[in-house]
Amino acid sequence: MLKLNFDVPKKFGTVVIMGLLVGLLAITAAACGSDDEEEAAAPAAPAATKAPAAAAKVEPTKAPPTAVPPKEGGGTLIVANDLIGPRAFRPSVITGGAHSAFGLQDWGMYDFLLRADYSAPPTFGEGGGDGLATEWTLDRPGNKITFTIRDDAKWNCDEGGGMVDAHDIVYSFTESMKEGTKSTRGPGLKTWMESWEATDDRTAVVTLVPGKLPSDWMMAIGNHGGGSIPIVSKKLADLGGDKDLTTFCGSGPFHITSWTSEEEVVAAPVPDNYRAKPNMIDELRVVQIAEANAKVAALKTGEVHMANLPLKFTGPTNDAIDGSWLQPVGKYQPQTVYFSGNYWARTSYGFDDPPKEIFPREGLKADADHPWIGNPDDDESMENARKVRWALSMAIDRESLTRNVFNGLGGSTYTYTDVMPDHERFNPEWKVEYDVEGAKKLLAEAGVPDGFEMDFWVSPDNTAAVDPEAFEAIAQMWQDIGVNASIEKTVYAARRPTLVARSIDIPFAHHTFFLTIDQPKGGSLVPTGGFNHGVELPEEIGQLRYANETETDLEQRIQNNLKMQDYLSHWQLMASTVTLQPTWTVRPEVADWKPHQQAWGMFNSPETVKMK
Template sequence: MHLRARTVRLAVAALVAGLALTGCSAPEPQNGGGEGEQTLRLALSAAPTDLSIGNGITGDPTIYLAVYDRIVHRHGDQLEPGIAESWEYNADRTQLTLNIREGLKFSSGNALDAAAVAANIEAVRTIPATTQLVSAVSGVEAPDPSTVVVTLSRPDASILPNLAEALGAVGDPEVLGEDSSKLAPIGSGPYILNTEKSKTGSLYVLDRNEDYWDVESFDFEHVEIQAIPDPAAVQNALLAGQIDYGNVGADVVSQFKDNPKFHVGDTTGGFPILALIDRTGSIVPALGDVRVRQAINHAINRDEIVEKLLFGQGTPTNQMFNPQYGAFDEGLLEKGEYDLDAAKKLMADAGYADGFELTMPSNFLTAYYEPTLTQSLGDLGITVTWEPVQFTDLYPKVFGGSYGAFFIYGAGYPFPAQDANASLTGIFNPFGYTTPELDALVAAANAADESEQDAAFKKVNAYLVDQAWFAPLNVGKSSFVTTAEVEFDPTVGYGFLSAFSVSN
């Protein structure tokens, strides 16, 4: 589960957000473009700062995934053809062959062939935000225009499903690494960014790519996206008919449920996680003792958090794996049960009966949970200091060793290999900590046949819970609202415009 460095992606998903009603002009609540054309109006919580290849795994991916097509597609936990019409592994799963769809072109008119796909995979191997996600890739070749061969130094079951996400986006090789692609990306996706009508930082206009190979899956000829940092405004924007979709809190969703102008539905929300990343105790010595990390898990009353903070809209969990899929283990939940007496004994056994001091970064994501976490850890004598940090500075400070623990949102993936990879790399394991036992479990799971992967990754899950690498809190449930003219399918996946259709 996680926002792969993508970590943030889930948090942002939980905050998808509001259209400001002042300070900028909102689209008129009617169809745009030519006669009979449909316009979908959305709001994001933050404007994208870099749409170049490799930068779509952080922040909201909606525009990125609209402009770029991906090597593989997915619907829920099913992988489907994308730029690659088919694929196959060799016997030991160290070579992945991608069979590229013929006749594809970028919006620039340049051909999208195997060489272009290979160039993009090579590019993400060198980009800081993505390099760990493809660390198993040792080589990429395009022996002919319709074939890409990806060689792996070791089996990695997360590679293929990751190619169905932002990691698998393919841009025109002519502008790979060019500054121009940050705000004027060139892809082959279902939409083209209209740079003339868009206003960087506030309004993004997408026009449907009529040459896209699967254009019939996209009902809307145009998409207008406002980027506004005020989540609360989404409620008013929906009520005013200024946007067609938005996430709303459990405390306000009742305003929409009985209103015939809207559809209301639920989807999995963010996974709030207290990441206990200093597993060697080099920054906070106490965290190097597994008993302290286990004590922290027992000191958190997850049931009460769901009831009082989430108004019942969520499920307690102590696991980093998505509870909707096979690596999640109901039997492990007892290891995260609230038991303050057991937690205090563990602290005493570890030599920290009087607690210790812990500094963690504070930002807009942590504010809601700070009082609860301060109280829960305080019950163990742990004195928490919340240090204000701009979210843009969070990653550098975490990777730089400023904190032994921090709070963030993650996102559960439909494939356990992705959850495992996200838990063991990037922001969730910034110091690259591992053990021989864990390495063996991960290697066995990655090498397993698809039919055996759930059971194999369940062992990885058990190890992470036993060693208390993390203290996940819950799996949130997010309510979304659409106007009556728009339907949204949450099983498609967050950020994909194919999830939206014209209501019949």
């Protein structure tokens, strides 16, 4: 029997989403309480609509089995992670992923500017006062947000140490957003953050791009799990040279004592940290184990205490270890195939003012070797490519993926906007029926009756968001319609530059993530300077995303998103397939762990761990 660490209904999705909404409101509640703040937060909390739900077929229990009480403190916790990347701690060179300094915020080594307190699943938190900012004030007419920085946060280093101040906040954001940055979040922030300044040691002020403040801006700088920039020490950077590039100096409840790329990160607790819990563990080790079978073996032998396994392995592994338990972390992740190369935007609308001509992008290769890519200047090309994409989506047996890859822990999904089939706003026309013969017919109509060959990128090191086995199974299903997909297993950090440059031209595996039905959608489908899903929407559709950033009417925001989904479904620019609920297998030596229920399901909150 599966043993889970919280008591939830069978539909994880509804519970987790609503919990995340509570957290978003909780961050708001920690602010100064001005009318402007309430106005800013309101778009992110559509209480009148039902949240999407993901099917889950398990009967959870309320708590991990524990015959032995927790220690008063101490012990070593060993966590398996897909990759331990190179030492790189300067904000402008930190790329995404739990393997880099980007993930050290979740691991308790860096801090977020805004942070919701922990609370047990399914809620997201009750307060927002334990981030580096203790309060904030939004001046909408003046296009500024003012943050008050706490006075009890210290840097965990000798050189470049001392107290965290507003100058550190300003430096971290400015460095992340500067020209040529490799930061995964900096370019996106720059679309609505114009500049930062410290008016004194405890006050950081961001000047906003007029009219560009997104309704969900708090999530971009908080610990909701979508990732934010690490706050680092300006004092360390001021020492010059590359000392700040390779020297760790964080302000979290854990301090790195050693970092060996492709092996492990070792950290020790900081007992006097403002966020420290009583009687924390003595040592945290995060070790690199990428392959699922190796993780299973390490769990069974006790070499690691917890690992995020593909759902196919969670039940059998849990049953094989007496006293172990399963801990779901975060919201479900719809597993999505993006048919990249369909860059149809003519200008950089919404990003550059005035917009610049960007067409055609490097990855727009509407030719015989890329039959899923349509040329917007050629109606026949567009229609043939649409039929190819529909055929690829129709050839995916979603029920089989849920049953055979995820052990029934999930459900079919068909939308980029994350509106599940049981949601009252779901349009039945969005559903893609499994139909191999129908898919073959579409390929024939598109001029490729015998199928074709293509590369298919499936990142091996992003398992908190992507289950490689699911996409490998999809590639096998495509063989039934004559499509031979060769799996490309490039690590995410190496492939990501092609997403930013809009040069990727092959289908690839990723996820989608949205908290509410009304929040702005399509941020990765419009012309920006940052991450992109290999698709750029024409302006009349992409502008729906920007309209929702300032639209105050809930129903209008929902209608804008439904219109976008109608377009995406018609053109089938991505194939949303099944939901993945990130679930960690935890050995019995761990008596308690209260992970923050953030978006991506990464390991987090080591300060809450108690060993037996």
